[in-house]
Amino acid sequence: MTVTDLRSRLSGLTDAELDLLEERLRAKLWQKRWDKWTPYPWQVAPQQIETLGWWLQLGGRGTGKTDGCARYMVEHVNGPACDPRLKGGHRMAIVAPTQGDAVEACVNGPSGLKGHDPRVVLRTTSGGTYARWPSGAEAKLFGAHSPDDVERLRAGGNRCLVWMEEAAAMRRLGAAITHSEMGLRIGPNPHYIASTTPKPRTELIELTRRADVTVTRGRTRDAHHLPQEQRDKLIQKYAGTRMEKQELDGLLLEDIEGALWTRTRLDSTRVGAAPPMVRIVVAIDPAAKGGDESDEMGIIVAGIGQSYIPDRIGFSRRHGYILDDLSGRMSPEECMRKAAQAYHAWKANVVVAEVNNGGDWIGTTLRQIDQTVNYKTVTATRGKATRAEPVAAIFDQLAAHVVTSLPELEEQLTTWVPGDDSPDRLDAMVWALTELMLAPAGNLAAVA
Known part of the structure; x- marks a missing residue:
């Protein structure tokens, strides 16, 4: 049957017959x-x-x-x-x-x-x-x-x-x-x-x-x-x-020997909702070489609570809360746009960004996107394990908490072992809690 013959036969069908034919062909x-x-x-x-x-x-x-x-x-x-x-x-x-x-x-x-x-x-x-x-x-x-x-x-x-x-x-x-x-x-x-x-x-x-x-x-x-x-x-x-x-291989790995964080510790400190905050930061750990989109940009939102709450040993202190994880593979412009949006959405006090690893582009790009953002840079003078250990200790002291769950961040926390390359989300979280709880200028953590 030629195409012309087929078209001629189809043109002679009623709408009901065409619907039935379509149904049979789909089947x-x-x-x-x-x-x-x-x-x-x-x-x-x-x-x-x-x-x-x-x-x-x-x-x-x-x-x-x-x-x-x-x-x-x-x-x-x-x-x-x-x-x-x-x-x-x-x-x-x-x-x-x-x-x-x-x-x-x-x-x-x-x-x-x-x-x-x-x-x-x-x-x-x-x-x-x-x-x-x-x-x-x-x-x-x-x-x-x-x-x-x-x-x-x-x-x-x-x-x-x-x-x-x-x-x-x-x-x-x-x-x-x-x-x-x-x-x-x-x-x-x-x-x-x-x-x-x-x-x-x-x-x-x-x-x-x-x-x-x-x-x-x-x-x-x-x-x-x-x-x-x-x-x-x-x-x-x-x-x-x-x-x-x-x-x-599709294997379900549990706690990794040598990791600074464990799944059990994260679960023991997890909270369902964040309390009122006294200070909030958006921390950025940039991808290498100014934002190669094959690498992830770490963007973490964290805050420190208003209330003084006893930690593991009964010491009253303001606790830290990991509020959001906006990390992902993105261009430098998208990263800064997302950080600026988070800054306003969370009513943050400051955006903190590491500039060691080719991050000089961050300030310039952020200013081009939003000049109203309060922005500061941090430079690593110590190794990544040395920076991460005090932050892990805050979790061990039951004074830092993940709000609800942040699966990608938590996977990095529970599988990273000092000596390996530290991943982006983990690094950004370390910068955030360091700014909020460990840095001399921003330390609002402890009172007797």
């Missing part, structure tokens, strides 16, 4: 994609997941964790109805570090729901953002970053399945689990699936020790869908390091 395309999928062993779900239990995929980069969970959710939608009274039989939830991550990775991305079922559509209404199927089944999308995200989860409605994407990267992982679990009430077997590169989060460690959690693990070296050259280069670059074990 064939979905079936073709569905049949082509070849899973890795760790992408194969357990035959049975207990009620309120978990299937947890821990894997290195490129091991298809998102892909496996998306496949599972599509299978779930096309399986028996969890509640026949519901249109489509299923109401599910997808929780990611941010709602944007849920949209990009879990729905629209090449490994997301649309990659397994092209019939999925994304809809945003006054009630939220949803992935929906023609049957009427739906998955509501949530983030786990801000207090507002937690409130949305609290009021998120009842669900039959919850997918936690990159769980270890969620700033409010504990609250996300608590509030989503309260809503797992639809059907005879509501449960979780989760996909994440492992990081030393207390909640994640506790999950792996539960009897109702099935854990599958994948390694980058075994991810044959990735080009062999790429796998070889990653393994060669990180061979023998913690990064290889965690980011490539």
Whole structure:
């Protein structure tokens, strides 16, 4: 049949017939994609997941964790109805570090729901953002970053399945689990699936020790869908390091011998909200060579509280609080813009930036972006371990606290060993607490 003949036949169809043809073609395309999928062993779900239990995929980069969970959710939608009274039989939830991550990775991305079922559509209404199927089944999308995200989860409605994407990267992982679990009430077997590169989060460690959690693990070296050259280069670059074990082999590392901070210590000092502050700083640890975007810029917001509170030995002092972590890979201009925004948003007293490591550009760039920011530089005259140890001691004295959770910063704190290159977020936090609690000019810490 020629193209002309095909167009002629299509033009003779009614709207209802065209809709039916489109539906059948979509179904064939979905079936073709569905049949082509070849899973890795760790992408194969357990035959049975207990009620309120978990299937947890821990894997290195490129091991298809998102892909496996998306496949599972599509299978779930096309399986028996969890509640026949519901249109489509299923109401599910997808929780990611941010709602944007849920949209990009879990729905629209090449490994997301649309990659397994092209019939999925994304809809945003006054009630939220949803992935929906023609049957009427739906998955509501949530983030786990801000207090507002937690409130949305609290009021998120009842669900039959919850997918936690990159769980270890969620700033409010504990609250996300608590509030989503309260809503797992639809059907005879509501449960979780989760996909994440492992990081030393207390909640994640506790999950792996539960009897109702099935854990599958994948390694980058075994991810044959990735080009062999790429796998070889990653393994060669990180061979023998913690990064290889965690980011490539998918191992969940707990406390590291020799690290100045431990997960237990951070948990023991953690607070759910910051008290009133007497002074706030935004500290910057710049990337080398004026902001190579392959390196991260460390930007940490910290404050010192108004109240005098006993520390570990009963000594009354003002305590330090790590309020926010805005670090990331960015240009010098974006870094200064983000620091200036944080300065105003937190009503900070000063922006503090290290200038040892090619950071002379910081002051110039900041002045070009916002001349109203109070800015000072600091220069390291001691080694990084020597600077970090007094700050770690403040945590040991129970006088410094992480507010809620800051997963990327906490990972650096609990995995850095003196002698290794100190990472950006850790350095910025050390500068912040040094300015607030240890520097002679800014020391508001101790009273008898």
